[in-house]
Amino acid sequence: MLTLVVRVEKNARPGQTDALETAARAVLAILADERSIGEGEWAEAMRAWQDARIRKVVRRARGAEWRRAEALPGITVTGDTAEVRVFPPVPLDAVPKDLAKLQVTGTDFEDPDDLDAPESPVLWINPGLTMSSGKAMAQCGHAAHLAWLALSESGRKEWVAADFALAVRTATPGQWQRLLTSGLPVVQDAGFTEVAPGSRTVIADHPLLTR
Template identity: 95%
Template sequence: MLTLVVRVEKGARPGQTDALETAARAVLAILADERSAGEGEWAEAMRAWQDARIRKVVRRARGAEWRRAEALPGITVTGSDAEVRVFPPVPLDAVPKDLAKLQVTGTDFEDPDDLAAPEPGIPVLWINPGLTMSSGKAMAQCGHAAHLAWLALSAAGRKEWVAADFALAVRTATPGRWRDLLTSGLPVVQDAGFTEVAPGSRTVIAIIPC
């Protein structure tokens, strides 16, 4: 299980899309980190996790909870107003207590303004318009999509994405675009259905520019 924690202070909630994009970038950050490769301190855990289901959970923290989470080994990624910390994966029964006791609920965010079109040339994670998901669930699904996109890239493509600080965009597809994406052969997240959506639901599709 890979845990992501989003910082949600009183009166300072992140925007929806910024939270989704920051969660996706956090997953990429731990995948690319030198501690996750070779003989790095997280490498064995990362290999075991990726050889099984790449399960991810998003929790929220504020104040002292956030400070305790920051003290644990991990990586904090910031967006425009979102902060997400990602932690090396562990078995479900081995999640540190300072993370396990954090709430999963309460992560329903909103975008303050209308979203501009994604910048040309960056990866876009398109969300299924026919599903209703909490912000936390959508963050995990965008993390899955970014993960699949990373696996689909060449070594050179990964280096370019690292150099670009994992630039990406998250948008909700129109129904017509979603139908086209489903037949495109692009990486698509198919959810196991443990929470919120039915088993087999296709949640997010990643477009990676060549």
Template identity: 70%
Template sequence: MSQESAPADSPFRSEPGDRDLAPQFVLPLVVRIERSAPPGRTDALETAARAVLELLADERANGNGEWAEAVRDWQDARIRKVVRRARGAEWRRAEALPGITVTGKSAEVRVFPPVPLDGWPKDLARLQVSGTDLDDPEPPAAADPSAPVLWLNPALGMSAGKAMAQAGHGAQLAWWGLAGEQRAAWRDAGFPLAVRTAPEERWPALTTSGLPVVRDAGSTEIAPGSCTVVADHPALR
């Protein structure tokens, strides 16, 4: 995620131009994909977004919590997220590591505290990034306009893993944009949200609406600076 997509009050300690010089960290997410019962794509995207929010809201990631320093170091550099897949024994080994598992309708996603870019735990480093091309068994229902919606760019073709990371970025920007009591209300409600592909005719207006916009750094799949997600939280409209 590029620096310019972060709000002015986000918890960075470095200026935007310095974040490339800071030690780089990554937020690992692992999605469970069993051969016999893969999750639906939209459910996986929504579950990944909620997993990021659960970590950001967790007491271990704030104040003097055991993950807080790693989270601060991660936010002080570029905000990287990487999604890997696991099944069977791989998933059980991932579950044994410190983290948070979030369950959707069919998806399970485990998020872990940030790690150095080149310092992944071996049980996560061995997991595959590719192979997260998921499908929806049926088209997702229309999003509830009274609830948060993470709108995906209709012109970009992204793998499910890439889209999960981008949805996580969008959820994080929405979280940063909220006041304390608004964050608490969202958390207490269980972080309801939807991830949907924006109608083509609506996308230009969304990107210029003043809502948080994710601009990808271009490390994988898509061109640098591409707008991938608009975070449409009712409290931010």
């Protein structure tokens, strides 16, 4: 299981969309990190995780909890208002205690302002589903992961050079139906939490996958 921790201070909560985008970029950051590739120190764990179900969980931390999480091996990715730290995957029963005790449920954010028109790549959320912010962060991480796997080596290098630029938006019902027939990577949830098994949650619309 791959753990992401979002920083949520009492008087400094991240915006919803920024948290989703930052979580997706954090997943991409660990996939591309040299420690995750070849003979890197995280490579074996990353291969084992990707050969199984690419399960992700989002937890939240503040104050001393966040400082303890930062002390563990991982990568912190920062957005405009969000900070997300991603950790190398481990078996469920081997999650470090300082992460395992962090809360999962009840992570919900709001967007402070209207959102600008997105620039691609875009991770499109299913408009027919209701998900907590934590659940949606994990689903956007899945979508970014699937897009990464679908890209060519040159496409991945281009995305790395762009610092994993992406946007997250909720599709309109019409957009969603068109996206479902596009052949783009789509996340199909196992249904353990919040949504029904088989629910299609997010579609990754990367321009390099449609050229």
